[in-house]
Amino acid sequence: MAVGSKKRGKGELWREIKKNKGCYGMIAPFMVFFIVFTIIPVVMSLPMGFTDFNMVQPPKFVGLSNFTTLFLSDKIFMKSIRVTLVFALLTGPVSYVLCFLLAWLINEMHPKLKTVFTLIFYAPSMANVYTVWQLIFSGDMNGYVNSFLINLGIINSPVQWLTDGRYVLGVTIVVQLWISLGAGFLALRAGFQNIDRSMYEAGAIEGIRTRWQELIYIVIPSMGPQLMFAAVMQIVSSFTAGTVAQNLVGFPSTDYKAHTIMTHAFDYGWQRFEMGYASAICMVLFVAMFACNKLINKVLGKYMD
Amino acid sequence: MAQVNTAKLHASNRQAGRRKWGSVAIFLLLAILGLFMALPIYLTIVMSIKPIEELFVFPPKLYAARPTLDNFRDMFRVLHQNRVPFSRYVFNSVFVTAAVTVLQCFFSSMAAFVLAKCKFPGGKIINGIIVVALLYQSNVIYIMQYIVMAKMHMIDTYMALIFPAIASPMGLFLMRQSISQVPDSMIEAAKVDGAGLFRICWQVVMPNQKPALMTLIIFAFQGAWNIQTGSIVFKEEYKTLPTVVGQAAASGLARAGVAMAAAVFLLIPPIIIFMLAQRQVIETMAHSGIKE
Numbered sequence: 001m002a003v004g005s006k007k008r009g010k011g012e013l014w015r016e017i018k019k020n021k022g023c024y025g026m027i028a029p030f031m032v033f034f035i036v037f038t039i040i041p042v043v044m045s046l047p048m049g050f051t052d053f054n055m056v057q058p059p060k061f062v063g064l065s066n067f068t069t070l071f072l073s074d075k076i077f078m079k080s081i082r083v084t085l086v087f088a089l090l091t092g093p094v095s096y097v098l099c100f101l102l103a104w105l106i107n108e109m110h111p112k113l114k115t116v117f118t119l120i121f122y123a124p125s126m127a128n129v130y131t132v133w134q135l136i137f138s139g140d141m142n143g144y145v146n147s148f149l150i151n152l153g154i155i156n157s158p159v160q161w162l163t164d165g166r167y168v169l170g171v172t173i174v175v176q177l178w179i180s181l182g183a184g185f186l187a188l189r190a191g192f193q194n195i196d197r198s199m200y201e202a203g204a205i206e207g208i209r210t211r212w213q214e215l216i217y218i219v220i221p222s223m224g225p226q227l228m229f230a231a232v233m234q235i236v237s238s239f240t241a242g243t244v245a246q247n248l249v250g251f252p253s254t255d256y257k258a259h260t261i262m263t264h265a266f267d268y269g270w271q272r273f274e275m276g277y278a279s280a281i282c283m284v285l286f287v288a289m290f291a292c293n294k295l296i297n298k299v300l301g302k303y304m305d
Numbered sequence: 306m307a308q309v310n311t312a313k314l315h316a317s318n319r320q321a322g323r324r325k326w327g328s329v330a331i332f333l334l335l336a337i338l339g340l341f342m343a344l345p346i347y348l349t350i351v352m353s354i355k356p357i358e359e360l361f362v363f364p365p366k367l368y369a370a371r372p373t374l375d376n377f378r379d380m381f382r383v384l385h386q387n388r389v390p391f392s393r394y395v396f397n398s399v400f401v402t403a404a405v406t407v408l409q410c411f412f413s414s415m416a417a418f419v420l421a422k423c424k425f426p427g428g429k430i431i432n433g434i435i436v437v438a439l440l441y442q443s444n445v446i447y448i449m450q451y452i453v454m455a456k457m458h459m460i461d462t463y464m465a466l467i468f469p470a471i472a473s474p475m476g477l478f479l480m481r482q483s484i485s486q487v488p489d490s491m492i493e494a495a496k497v498d499g500a501g502l503f504r505i506c507w508q509v510v511m512p513n514q515k516p517a518l519m520t521l522i523i524f525a526f527q528g529a530w531n532i533q534t535g536s537i538v539f540k541e542e543y544k545t546l547p548t549v550v551g552q553a554a555a556s557g558l559a560r561a562g563v564a565m566a567a568a569v570f571l572l573i574p575p576i577i578i579f580m581l582a583q584r585q586v587i588e589t590m591a592h593s594g595i596k597e
Contacts, residue, residue, distance in 0.1 A: 039438070044452070109328075115584055120339045
C-alpha cells in the first residue's frame with residue numbers, strides 16, 4: 001500500500017469493518033472462547049521455549065540456550081527426530097491413503113452396510129484400549145500373537161514384542177495404523193456422501209465407465225476440502241504420536257527405540273519439570289509440522305485446480 | 306432427466322456384470338480388513354465378560370467359555386463406594402457432554418460459514434490461525450490454560466470442563482472445508498431475497514451440510530465425553546465418568562477384567578451417538594439443488 005493512501009486506507013478499512021459487522025457477529029461467539037482458551041494460552045506458551053521454567057519458580061530468560069542444547073548436545077533428541085520421521089513417514093502417508101480408499105470403497109456399499117463398516121473402521125480410534133493391545137502383544141505365551149504364532153509353529157518361544165528393541169517401533173507403528181482411521185476418515189466419508197449424484201450421471205454420458213475413472217475424474221476433484229482436512233489431521237496424528245508408544249511399550253521404551261519428539265517433550269515436561277526445555281522441543285516439532293503442511297497444501301493444491 | 310437415465314442404462318448394461326463382481330470383491334476385501342480392525346474391540350468385549358480364571362489360560366481363547374458380568378459388578382461396586390452418589394457422575398458427564406456438543410456445533414457452524422463464504426477484514430488471518438492452532442501442539446498450553454482458568458476463578462466448576470472444549474479448531478476447520486463447497490450463487494440468491502447472514506447460515510447453508518454437521522457432532526460428543534477432569538477439577542462433585550471409572554479400573558483386584566469392563570461401559574454412549582449420526586449422514590443424498 002502506498003504511504004500517501006494510508007489515511008484513506010484506514011478509513012476504508014473501518015468502513016469495510018462496519019459494512020461487515022454481521023460477519024463479526026456470527027463469528028464472535030466462537031472467537032470469544034477460541035481467544036480465551038486457545039490463543040491466549042498459545043501466545044503465553046510461545047516465549048517459554050526461551051526460558052528456564054520449572055513450574056515452581058517464575059520462568060527465567062535464557063535466550064537460545066535451550067535450542068543449542070537440543071541440537072548440539074541432546075543425543076536422545078537426535079534419536080527422537082529419527083524415530084519421529086520414520087514413524088511419520090510410515091504411518092502418515094499409509095493411513096492417509098487408507099482413509100481415502102476405505103472411505104471410497106465403503107461409499108460403494110449398500111447403505112445398510114455403510115454404517116456397519118464405517119463403525120468397524122472408526123471404532124479403534126474411539127476406544128483407547130491399550131490394555132487389550134498389551135494382551136495381544138504380551139511377551140509371555142498368553143499373548144494372542146505369541147500363542148497364535150507358536151500354534152502355527154512359526155516361533156518356538158514367546159517373542160518379547162513390547163520390550164525387545166528390535167520390535168518396539170514396529171509394534172507401535174502397527175497399533176498406530178490400527179487406530180489411525182480417525183477424524184480424517186470420517187470427514188472423507190461425509191465428503192463422499194455429499195457428492196452430487198447427478199455428477200455420476202453426467203460422467204456416464206461423457207464416457208466414464210469404470211469405478212477407477214469415476215474416482216479420478218469425478219470423486220477426487222470434488223473432494224478437495226475434505227482431502228485437505230484429512231491431510232492436516234494426518235500430519236498432526238503422525239507427528240505428535242507418542243501416547244501409543246508410552247502406553248504400549250512403556251516409557252522410556254527399550255533403547256529409546258520408540259522415543260518420538262513428543263515423548264521427549266513429555267519426558268522433560270512432566271517427568272523432570274523442565275517446562276522451558278519441553279516447550280522448545282514442541283516448537284521445533286511445530287516448525288516441522290508447519291513446513292510439512294505447507295508442502296502438502298502445495299501438492300494437493302496443484303491437483304485440485 | 307430421462308435422457309440421462311437411458312444414457313446411463315446403456316453404459317451400465319455393458320458394465321453391469323463387471324461392476325457386480327467388483328462389488329463382491331470390494332465387500333470381501335472390506336470384510337477381511339474389517340475382521341482385523343474389529344479384533345481389539347471384540348477382544349475388549351470378550352475380556353470384559355470373562356471370569357478371572359479364564360483370563361490367564363493357555364492358549365488364550367477368542368471367546369468366553371463361561372461369560373459373566375462379575376467385572377461390571379466389581380466396577381460398579383467400587384464406584385458406589387465413593388462419597389458422591391454414582392448418579393452425580395452420570396449427570397456430570399451427560400451435562401458436560403450435552404453442553405459442549407450443542408455449543409460447539411452451534412458456534413462452529415456459524416463461524417465456519419462466515420469464514421468460508423464472506424470476505425471481511427481479518428477473515429484470512431483467522432483462517433490461517435485456525436490451521437496453525439491445529440498444528441501447534443505443546444504440553445505447555447495446558448499449563449497456560451490452567452493459569453487462564455485459575456485467573457477467571459473457573460477451577461472446580463463446570464465452566465472449567467465445558468468452556469475450553471467449545472471452540473475446537475478442528476471442528477471449525479471441518480465445517481469450513483465443507484461449507485466452502487457450497488456454491489456462491491446459492492448464497493447470493495438468498496442475499497437478494499433479503500435474508501440476513503444468520504438466516505442464510507441456518508436455512509440455506511446448513512440444511513445442505515448434514516454430513517459434515519453429523520460428523521462434527523460425533524467428534525464433539527466423543528471429545529466431550531472423554532474429558533478427563535484430573536487436573537482442572539479436584540472436587541469429587543464435579544468429576545466425570547471417565548475419571549472415576551478410570552480410578553475404579555485402576556484399583557480393582559483382577560485389573561485386566563475390570564479395566565475392560567470400564568472400557569466397554571464408557572464406549573457405549575459414543576457408539577450410540579455414532580450410529581445415530583452416521584445413519585443421518587448416509588441418508589443424505591446430495592440432490593441437484595446444491596449444484597452450481
